[in-house]
Structures are given as structure tokens and as C-alpha cells.
Amino acid sequence: MSFPEREQYISILRDKGHRVTPERLALFREVYAQHGHLDAEALLESIQKQGLKVSRATLYRNLDLMADLGFVRKYRLGTSRFHYEHVHDGQRHDHLVCTECGRVAEFVSPGIVAMQRAICSAHEFDPEEHTLQIHSVCNDCRKLRDARRRAPS
Amino acid sequence: MSFPEREQYISILRDKGHRVTPERLALFREVYAQHGHLDAEALLESIQKQGLKVSRATLYRNLDLMADLGFVRKYRLGTSRFHYEHVHDGQRHDHLVCTECGRVAEFVSPGIVAMQRAICSAHEFDPEEHTLQIHSVCNDCRKLRDARRRAPS
DNA sequence: CTCAGTGCAAACGATTTGCAAGCTA
DNA sequence: TAGCTTGCAAATCGTTTGCACTGAG
Numbered sequence: 001m002s003f004p005e006r007e008q009y010i011s012i013l014r015d016k017g018h019r020v021t022p023e024r025l026a027l028f029r030e031v032y033a034q035h036g037h038l039d040a041e042a043l044l045e046s047i048q049k050q051g052l053k054v055s056r057a058t059l060y061r062n063l064d065l066m067a068d069l070g071f072v073r074k075y076r077l078g079t080s081r082f083h084y085e086h087v088h089d090g091q092r093h094d095h096l097v098c099t100e101c102g103r104v105a106e107f108v109s110p111g112i113v114a115m116q117r118a119i120c121s122a123h124e125f126d127p128e129e130h131t132l133q134i135h136s137v138c139n140d141c142r143k144l145r146d147a148r149r150r151a152p153s
Numbered sequence: 154m155s156f157p158e159r160e161q162y163i164s165i166l167r168d169k170g171h172r173v174t175p176e177r178l179a180l181f182r183e184v185y186a187q188h189g190h191l192d193a194e195a196l197l198e199s200i201q202k203q204g205l206k207v208s209r210a211t212l213y214r215n216l217d218l219m220a221d222l223g224f225v226r227k228y229r230l231g232t233s234r235f236h237y238e239h240v241h242d243g244q245r246h247d248h249l250v251c252t253e254c255g256r257v258a259e260f261v262s263p264g265i266v267a268m269q270r271a272i273c274s275a276h277e278f279d280p281e282e283h284t285l286q287i288h289s290v291c292n293d294c295r296k297l298r299d300a301r302r303r304a305p306s
Numbered sequence: 307c308t309c310a311g312t313g314c315a316a317a318c319g320a321t322t323t324g325c326a327a328g329c330t331a
Numbered sequence: 332t333a334g335c336t337t338g339c340a341a342a343t344c345g346t347t348t349g350c351a352c353t354g355a356g
Binding site: 046107124 | 251258264279283285288
């Protein structure tokens with residue numbers, strides 16, 4: 001569980017004049033241990049479950065710091081909370097979000113990336129820096145909804 | 154300013170056992186008068202500017218009702234507020250959102266719609282019912298940011 | 307020894323809710 | 332008249348902030 005990014009994080013912190021604190025390292029470790037899409041609450045819970053103590057304020061402050069430094073991406077996936085995921089070099093993906101239950105699937109689609117570029121250019125948005133989300137309904141929720149419609153409340 | 158959808162809204166309200174109140178009609182009118190992407194605050198303000206009185210609670214309750222009945226779509230475009238826009242039959246569009254200033258552009262792309270379908274199907278999401286957002290940085294914000302980088306604070 | 311970083315609790319912004327009063331059907 | 336709707340104010344949810352204290356450099 002020792003990521004190469006950890007050393008990089010530490011040296012970037014130092015470079016930028018930030019301090020290397022136990023809270024920062026605990027959060028870093030947790031963000032990189034999970035494979036994706038966590039919200040602040042979930043992160044806090046799993047950090048505390050390990051007996052470490054990081055306050056909510058510090059958590060939020062450092063998630064923003066990590067986002068600034070390029071170690072995490074911060075998304076609003078349609079729900080009320082932000083989601084955070086660590087950046088693992090290179091391979092970019094986009095998100096498919098269920099509008100009913102919030103479930104998130106990741107996908108990679110070179111074709112859609114090309115179209116994003118074209119659309120951004122056409123509208124004078126930066127064609128290089130972009131993320132995309134598709135909002136739909138997952139099969140489970142669709143079944144539930146269909147059942148509900150057949151026998152309305 | 155009298156929309157065909159207005160009569161439809163009234164009769165659907167009646168059908169479903171909801172009452173037709175002045176607040177509902179005022180809100181409906183306002184939502185359809187604007188051409189798109191309004192948040193609750195902006196709607197409230199323009200309703201009140203016309204001398205009509207609708208409370209914030211009623212506004213929210215009825216925006217949700219209109220969404221349930223299929224007259225408006227409710228989006229979370231990355232900012233802290235929901236955005237609402239009326240459904241004008243047929244022509245669907247997607248949104249391009251500036252992650253810096255929140256500016257929203259609409260676009261229509263048959264190609265991207267086809268890809269959305271394919272991606273939804275592949276992940277067992279409903280391929281028919283979906284919306285898509287692209288998040289990028291608009292030219293104005295990009296210029297600002299570049300300027301800032303050249304002369305850092 | 308100094309000041310960036312922390313924890314706490316209070317502040318915040320957007321939205322939701324409980325309840326008494328009002329108005330549609 | 333009955334009970335859905337409303338307005339108000341209070342509650343909620345997630346996130347941010349002020350401030351005194353702490354600990355990294």
C-alpha cells in the first residue's frame with residue numbers, strides 16, 4: 001500500500017511550501033487506497049475506522065488542496081455531495097450516473113472524447129480540458145420503476 | 154405568452170387530482186417565458202418582480218411537481234444550485250458547462266447521442282433516457298487563468 | 307520560535323419540512 | 332365543507348469559515 005504517488009505528493013507539498021502533516025498523509029493514503037468515487041463522508045468514516053483522527057474541516061481543506069495540486073479530481077455527479085477520486089496517471093475515463101440511485105459506472109470512449117473536442121471547439125471552450133457525464137437510469141432502478149408503474153401506489 | 158403547454162399542464166394537474174392554484178400558474182408561466190437554465194432564486198426573483206407572490210417553499214415544491222409531471226427537467230450542472238428548464242417537445246439538447254464561471258452553452262449532437270446509447274447499453278443503463286454534460290473551461294475564463302499564471306499573485 | 311495547519315463550533319447557502327391558516331373543488 | 336396548498340419559520344444537509352491552539356520546519 002505504498003504508492004509511488006505518495007513520494008511525489010510529499011515533495012510537491014514541500015516544493016510549494018506546504019507542510020507534511022500526519023493528517024495529510026492519512027488522507028492521501030485513504031484516497032489512494034480506494035479505487036474511486038468517494039464522498040467526504042465515506043472517506044472520513046474509513047479514516048476514522050482505522051483509528052486515525054482527522055476532522056471534517058481538515059478533510060475538506062485537504063481534499064481541495066489535493067485537487068489544486070492535481071492529485072484528485074472533484075466531481076458533482078448529480079447528487080448533493082461532491083465525489084472525489086484520485087488521479088491515476090494517464091488513463092482518463094468518464095462517468096455514467098444513475099439518476100435514481102446515484103450508482104456510478106466508469107467508461108472509456110475514444111469516440112466520445114473526439115466529439116467532446118469538436119463540441120468544445122465549436123463553442124469556444126477549451127477542447128483539451130474537459131470531463132463528461134452521462135445521466136441515465138440503471139437496469140435495477142428501471143425494473144423497480146416499471147414495477148411501480150404496473151401497480152401504482 | 155399563452156403556451157399550448159399551459160392547457161396541457163392544467164388538465165394533467167386535474168387528472169392527477171392536483172389543484173390548479175394561482176401560484177402554480179404563475180410559476181408555469183415564468184418557467185415557460187424564460188428560454189432555459191434558471192435556478193430557483195432567479196425564478197423567484199422574476200416572479201416577484203411582476204408583483205406576484207409565491208413563497209420559496211411553494212416554488213421548490215412546484216418545481217419538483219412539474220419535474221414529476223414531465224414539464225421541466227431538473228439539472229445539477231456542477232454548481233451548488235439546481236437548474237430547471239422547461240421541456241419543449243422533441244428537440245433535446247445537452248449542456249456544456251464552464252467549470253470556472255458556470256456559464257452554460259447548449260448543443261445538439263446526433264453523433265454523441267448515438268454513442269451515449271451504445272455506452273448506456275454496454276453498462277446496462279437505459280439507452281433511451283439519458284442526458285449528458287460536458288464540463289470544460291470557456292475562453293474567457295481560460296484567458297483569465299492564463300493571465301494569472303503569467304503574473305502569479 | 308514561527309506561522310501554516312488543525313479541531314471545534316458556529317456560519318453558510320440551498321433546499322426541505324412541520325404546522326397552522328387559506329382556498330380549490 | 333374537506334383536505335390539498337400555501338407561507339412562515341425552523342430544520343436539514345453538505346460544506347466553509349473564524350479563531351485559539353498545536354506542531355512542523
